[in-house]
Amino acid sequence: MKGIIFTEFLEIVEEGFGLDVCQQMLELAEDEGIYTAVGSYDHRALVKLIITLSKITKIPAEQLQEVYGEAVFLRLLKTLPAMDPPLHDTFSFIRSVENHIHTEVKKLYPDATPPQFDFLSQTTTSMVMDYKSARCMSHVCLGLIKGCARHFSQKIQVSMEPMNKSQSHVRFNLNLIAE
Template structure:
């Protein structure tokens, strides 16, 4: 997993919970806390940090992941090579992530394994999207979808349905509820 995911997570934890909680999270996870945005790290280390933070704050790990996804969206948007998003809306941008961004990430980082999105049942106001990832971070994806809708000034209702026990396949049903 690319280091920007880790560095942004740490920044969000420090901003939302403070330096003491951040340090306690690292201590409890037996983690040095040393990450660079351009490095590559095992995603299980991020899960370990999230679980530690959940234990410290008594906030469910799923809620922390979703909040992280929502808050990290603007930083990821700035960091990624995304052409012509001025005329996009939430649905067009989400499709562009799969059709363009994930392909470009693979070109830049051949070892990267971005999630796979499969779209179905798309209308002007609804979309069904299947998320496939061995990292099983559907709640982060849900937060990213919320962050995307916020960025494009749209209201979005999202339902999330795990399609298997480990949640490596999750189905999202998205409905635009207003502009």
């Protein structure tokens, strides 16, 4: 997993819970907290940090993952090159993640293994897609989707359906809510 995910996680924890909680999380997880944005790290270290933060804060790990995904969306968006043509809605952006962003990530970092999105159906108001990732972090994906919708000022109802026990394959149903 790319280091930017770790560096942003630590910043979000510090901003949201304070330096003391961030330090306590690192100590209890036996993690030095030394990450660089361009480095590659084992995703299990992030999972361990999330579980440790959950124990400290008494917030369920899935909820922390979702909040993290939503908070990190804009930060990750700022690291991306401008899209041509620019994207103006949630569904086109999500499609660009699989069709453009993940492709570019693999070119830049051949060892990267980003999640895979399979698009099953789409209309102007709904999208059904499958998320597949050995990292089983679908709740981060859910948060990213919510952060994306907020960025594009769209209201979206999202449901998740695990397709297997490990949740390495999850189906997302997204529906635009008319205002």
